[in-house]
Amino acid sequence: MKFAERLKLLREEKNLRQIDLAKILNISRQSVSNYENGVRFPNDELLLRRIAEFFDVSIDYLLGVTNIRNYYHRNIENIEAKENGIDYKIDKKTALNNLFYEVDDLPSDKIEKITAIIKTIKTLIK
Structure with a gap:
C-alpha cells in the first residue's frame, strides 16, 4: 500500500473529511486531495512527521515500508x-x-x- 492509500485509509478510519484533516495539518483541502490521489507527495519532512504523529503511526508505515502501524507504545525496559x-x-x-x-x-x-x-x-x- 502506498502513501496515498494509507493517508486516505487513516483519514477515513477517524471519520474525517479532507477539509477536516487539512485544517488539522494546516494545509489546503486540495493538498490533502492531491496526496490521497497520488498526484503530489508532501515535500516537507515536518508535515510527514505531523501526519504520522496525528494518526499515531510510524513514517515507515505511512510510506508503505512496513505494515506495522507503530513499532512501540510501551515503556522501555x-x-x-x-x-x-x-x-x-x-x-x-x-x-x-x-x-x-x-x-x-x-x-x-x-x-x-x-x-x-x-x-x-x-x-x-x-
Whole structure:
C-alpha cells in the first residue's frame, strides 16, 4: 500500500473529511486531495512527521515500508538473555523492533499463529 492509500485509509478510519484533516495539518483541502490521489507527495519532512504523529503511526508505515502501524507504545525496559553462555542486554524497544522486523513480511494468519504460540509460552513460564 502506498502513501496515498494509507493517508486516505487513516483519514477515513477517524471519520474525517479532507477539509477536516487539512485544517488539522494546516494545509489546503486540495493538498490533502492531491496526496490521497497520488498526484503530489508532501515535500516537507515536518508535515510527514505531523501526519504520522496525528494518526499515531510510524513514517515507515505511512510510506508503505512496513505494515506495522507503530513499532512501540510501551515503556522501555532492559531485557537480559543468555545464549551459549554469552550474556546479552538489549532494551525492550530494540527487542520488539527486531521481532516486528522478523514477522512484518508474513501473512496475517501466520502472525496470528505466532501470537498464539507466544501466549501459550507466556502461560507456561509464569
